[in-house]
Amino acid sequence: MFKHEASDLAVLGGPPLFDKRLYVGRPNVGRGLRDRLLGMVREILDSRWLSNNGPMVQRFERRVAEIAGSEHCVAMCNATAGLQVAIRAARVTGEVIVPSFTFPGTAHAASWLGLTPVFCDIDPATHNIDPALIEDLITERTTGILAVHLWGRPCAVDRIGEIAERRQLSVIYDAAHALGCTTGGRPIGGLGDASVYSFHATKFVTAFEGGALVTNDAALAERARAMTNFGLTGEHEVSWPGTNAKMSEVSAAMGLASLDAMAEIVAANRDNWVGYSAGLAGLPGVTVLGFAPDEQHNYQYLVVEVDDRAPLDRDTLMRVLQAEKVMCRRYFYPGCHRLAAYPGTVSLPQTDAAAARVLQLPTGLDVGPDDVRRVCALVRFAFEHADEVRQGVATAREPAPVRG
Secondary structure, three states, X not given: OOOOOHHHOHHHOOOOOOOOOEEOOOOOOOOOHHHHHHHHHHHHHHHOOOOOOOHHHHHHHHHHHHHHOOOEEEEEOOHHHHHHHHHHHOOOOOEEEEEOOOOHHHHHHHHOOOOEEEEEOEOOXXXXXXXXXXXXXXXXXXXXXXXXXXXXXXXOHHXXXXXXXXXXXXXXXXXXXXXXOEEOOEEHHHOOOEEEEEOOOOOOOOOOOOEEEEEXXXXXXXXHHHHHEOOEEEOOEEOOOOOEOEOOHHHHHHHHHHHHOHHHHHHHHHHHHHHHHHHOOOOOOEEEOOOOOOOOOOOOOEEEEEOOOOOOOHHHHHHHHHHOOEEOEOOOOOXXXXXXXXXXXXXXXXXXXXXXXXXXXXXXXXXXXXHHHHHHHHHHXXXXXXXXXXXXXXXXXXXXXXXX
């Protein structure tokens, strides 16, 4: 039953609209995936080849390289390890320019290797690193740019590439969000020195936990593959300092099963994006981030900006929705430059503004058209009763966690 008056809202004491939670980043386990996965797990167990570049990993690498439009793919245990191996394989040292509006793992990958992340502000229209600001951050210690294709929307790759070539810098792309996406009609994965995808459980294609480095540079790929396996290049030969970042066979099997469902997941995500865009259209201060119509996208993230024109601020709206079991989330809040791990006084106004506005709404295979319509109706209802919501939320204690 939908809401009729403000007191029906769960945040003001009414019952939640949804019986079960709708999540951001809930793993996509669609029709047939379980059977495909279990069949491959039986193959793995029968073969006794559980790790160390087995046949499942090799199949997974070929599939990812094809989607990425790259010549080489090295599968890894996770994308953070992938970024670290990419940094080492590309011989990036000293300082690396990184957007602050990203998951901390991007910056951590550089910091853990002893590099200094130099945080750059974003273009407010794209949420990606602003190439117009990169050059002023380059010093004699800068050797690389670590850019992020946020939400799967591509960076200004041509401008970044021009700067990097002119200033002799390496470019590594954190493409964690960008599997299956294109820019200028070409897959994102073949750009820069290397790109790194994520196959974490929250990604639309998952390997339980996993990552992959893709590149068109054969020498870099050779170094990366060795570094992923302790630097080994022969039975008794260690050519580079390495780590243990290998993907297991069972993770690769999950990745292959998930790739088989990729078209189904993208179609569901796109339908949800269309539904949210229509259902929230015309609301003051609410913008559903769009995608270039002439490019391929995975629609993995349903990103809404809630600005000062909205009747309710972003955090109040989030509290209203979460009380109804719509588990929306703030991303990436606060920006990395505001984290205790990276103390400093750098001013990044566009990053701060985006971090205060962005709200992720649930999407994926577990979210259907009726769910989307009801979420949009909730937002509209909360806005219509904004004065009562603000007053009630201001005087209420923080609610207990919603269960179920």
